[in-house]
Amino acid sequence: MDHTQLQPLIEQAILASTRAYAPYSRFQVGAALRLANGETILGCNVENASYGLTTCAERTALGAAIAGGHREFAAMAIYVATDEFVSPCGACRQVLLELAPDLPIWLVNRARRTMQVTPRQLLPLAFEARHLADLPS
Numbered sequence: 001m002d003h004t005q006l007q008p009l010i011e012q013a014i015l016a017s018t019r020a021y022a023p024y025s026r027f028q029v030g031a032a033l034r035l036a037n038g039e040t041i042l043g044c045n046v047e048n049a050s051y052g053l054t055t056c057a058e059r060t061a062l063g064a065a066i067a068g069g070h071r072e073f074a075a076m077a078i079y080v081a082t083d084e085f086v087s088p089c090g091a092c093r094q095v096l097l098e099l100a101p102d103l104p105i106w107l108v109n110r111a112r113r114t115m116q117v118t119p120r121q122l123l124p125l126a127f128e129a130r131h132l133a134d135l136p137s
């Protein structure tokens with residue numbers, strides 16, 4: 001993904017972060033998922049008074065894409081207004097690996113600096129669907 005395609009995706013991730021429902025942590029995360037067809041699906045974190053029910057921005061975007069009938073993904077941008085890059089949590093890494101193992105993920109910080117990673121890089125030695133079929137009968 002070149003610079004001219006990445007910049008609008010970053011802007012969408014920033015927009016998504018403003019929609020976060022994060023009254024407990026105040027930590028607003030935005031994800032913008034570019035589909036293979038060029039559309040963009042947004043996700044933000046959605047917290048709950050029962051804290052463990054919180055859904056991260058990354059999984060919100062992936063779920064919305066799947067629900068919309070989309071399975072082919074081109075890139076994701078994740079924005080948080082922090083100095084450090086924020087990288088997907090362990091649960092999101094597992095879900096990203098299942099749905100898009102080689103997806104270029106652009107982490108974006110407050111200064112709009114970027115770092116690119118993939119789910120495979122983020123979750124080495126992962127548990128995967130193929131292991132389910134690997135039991136001796």
Ligand code: THU
Binds near residue numbers: 027029046054055087
């Ligand atoms: N969060 C995300 O949405 N994505 C991440 O990559 C890291 C964490 C959310 C979950 C929770 O609402 C808040 O950030 C603080 O953990």
